[in-house]
Amino acid sequence: MKNTPHELHEEFPEYVDKMSELKSINAHFAKMFDDYHQINREVHRGETDVEPMSDDHLNELRRKRMHLKDEIYALLNN
Numbered sequence: 041m042k043n044t045p046h047e048l049h050e051e052f053p054e055y056v057d058k059m060s061e062l063k064s065i066n067a068h069f070a071k072m073f074d075d076y077h078q079i080n081r082e083v084h085r086g087e088t089d090v091e092p093m094s095d096d097h098l099n100e101l102r103r104k105r106m107h108l109k110d111e112i113y114a115l116l117n118n
Contacts, residue, residue: 055116
């Protein structure tokens with residue numbers, strides 16, 4: 041799955057180093073980071089019909105992704 045949109049390093053390029061640091065010292069951040077990437081890839085598979093899914097399910101995944109991204113951004117700004 042090449043060129044998956046909404047990768048965190050593209051969303052927050054100014055925080056790439058901080059994300060790397062937080063993943064190694066903060067288990068909660070590392071879990072959110074991993075969860076975000078898993079959900080982001082699921083969304084991408086749904087949007088590209090690699091893994092067809094209902095609109096409701098796709099929208100729920102998008103909401104989860106947005107919520108995780110907001111939480112990650114809040115931790116990056118601390």
